[in-house]
Amino acid sequence: xxxGYIDEMHEAFHSDLIYRAEDIPLxxxxxxxxxxxxxxxxxxxxxxxxxxxxxxxxxxxxxxTYRAGKKFGHEVAQYFQKREDVEGALHELSDLLRGQYSFExxxxxxxxxxxxxxxxxxxxxxxxxxxxxxxxxxxxxxDQGGPLCQTLFxxxxxxxxxxxxxxxxxxxxxxxPNACLKKLILK
Amino acid sequence: xxxxxxxxxxxxxGLCVKDCPMHVYELQDNVSVAVxxxxxxxxxxxxEICPAQALxxxxxYAARRHYIDIKVCEMLRKVV
Numbered sequence: 001x002x003x004g005y006i007d008e009m010h011e012a013f014h015s016d017l018i019y020r021a022e023d024i025p026l027x028x029x030x031x032x033x034x035x036x037x038x039x040x041x042x043x044x045x046x047x048x049x050x051x052x053x054x055x056x057x058x059x060x061x062x063x064x065t066y067r068a069g070k071k072f073g074h075e076v077a078q079y080f081q082k083r084e085d086v087e088g089a090l091h092e093l094s095d096l097l098r099g100q101y102s103f104e105x106x107x108x109x110x111x112x113x114x115x116x117x118x119x120x121x122x123x124x125x126x127x128x129x130x131x132x133x134x135x136x137x138x139x140x141x142x143d144q145g146g147p148l149c150q151t152l153f154x155x156x157x158x159x160x161x162x163x164x165x166x167x168x169x170x171x172x173x174x175x176x177p178n179a180c181l182k183k184l185i186l187k
Numbered sequence: 188x189x190x191x192x193x194x195x196x197x198x199x200x201g202l203c204v205k206d207c208p209m210h211v212y213e214l215q216d217n218v219s220v221a222v223x224x225x226x227x228x229x230x231x232x233x234x235e236i237c238p239a240q241a242l243x244x245x246x247x248y249a250a251r252r253h254y255i256d257i258k259v260c261e262m263l264r265k266v267v
Binding site: 131174179 | 208209223225226228229230231232234235247248249250251252253254256257
């Protein structure tokens, strides 16, 4: 490695900026547009981690990621307002997921209400539109519905349980390139 | 939601009928017909699976897409 190159490298990381301990950055640096490469890097990294986990742990990978997501959901939602009604809980959840995921409550046309009772179980259909997990999986050419999706499931279940104080379960009904249908089962 | 099937393009393979979880499509005279368009939740699996690219959805929410490779996009922009 030539001395010139090392000097050049040092030059790139040197500035006359004075940074005090009390300085709080007020905006994202650099501009979001310049973060595109960083985002792709993070997505690639996540994809690699998940692919390796699947290779090593096999089907057990789903349980690991689900548990991790659920724990995280509980941790994050504990600072949110506690709600007994499911509608309110979903509203809180939507705030919690903003920027990473967007979802809507959905029902088939033959159902009258969004809270559906069928075969002894009560559930709500959720359609996830924007989803960083889907983006990551498609960026890396991985199948949807695997361990990374389980992290999101766990996250949603953990958050709903924390907000409502009721046990919940989430099931994948269908995954697609533009939206995914999930069933939130209330216990 | 409006779903349009190009009858001239549809090959009647029935893949959209099998894939759709909400049974939006039915095969009628070997052509796919969107019989329950209001049941469509806009996943667009049918677009991905259709070998003839015969489907068109109107009034759909297009999810954000971050996964398209930046370099590929730059190359495509030069060509298209």
